[in-house]
Amino acid sequence: MNVPDNVNFQKIFLQQIKADWLIENNVELNVLRLDEIHPIISGTKFFKLKYYLKDAQDKGFSAIASFGGAYSNHIVALAFACRNAGFKSVGIIRGEKPKQLSSTLLNAKESGMQLHFVSRIDYLNKNNIKQNFKNIYWIEEGGYGTLGAQGASEIIKCVKDFPQYTHIICAVGTGTTLAGLIQTSSSNQKVIGVSVMKNNYELQQKIQQLLNKKDRKKSFTVLHNFHFGGYGKCTNKLIDFMHELQQQHQLPTDFVYTAKAFYAAKQIIINKIIPSNSRVLFIHTGGLQGNSSLPFIIIIS
């Protein structure tokens, strides 16, 4: 697949976090800054799309479609990636068409994506929607699937001394990125995902489904108590935490995924769930464009 303009893998870097809570617990914490790849294409979404695009190409499709909300990192990443690889793209967007498009959808449209709005009820029946389109390659909502995991497994190529890490932490939506990380980790590394949805307990199984027999033997953990109210929900505490990360560590985060995951990472280090002498790799999965929805959401006090 051609690399979209402005996408720059050279810009990915590891940022070591310096903080009292790390020194006191004798833990090293490095952040893999996938957010640096591109201002709009979310870090992990770009990795996840790679093999879907290749599959579509191999099968002779000229158009690709997928599903998402008005601020979906997946939708805008798909629009960019398709334009650059020479595919037509179609976005099935949840909810009636608004008077004014979100910045996410404007960006997707600018990349040539055809947007189709469907009511929240109709959106539930994806198979029905698919029947209205012919000769189109479908990618599941959020890029869930084994080809997505295969792409995500390449994330750690960006980390030279990956085997030296004891723990790998990242935000979890569909679990596809985590599955990719499990694939490339060794059995003595602990892979920890932070679910950004409330009570999404089927994740464990959804992740297992993306793993082959050998990788299914590896243990991994999904934390369910750092959702801050649920998917796309936000509290004042989370906003304060995001400001703190920016001011103290020059670390930008998004409120949907990376801020919640980083908050969890800090808590499990402080609570010594991650033991002394550990070396932690936090995957900053990107998604900063999602903060454009912040002015429109209700912050839970």
Ligand SMILES: *Cc1c(COP(=O)(O)O)cnc(C)c1O
């Ligand atoms: C989609 C996304 C995730 C979660 O990825 P999954 O593979 O769906 O679990 C994490 N962080 C960001 C910024 C994302 O856009």
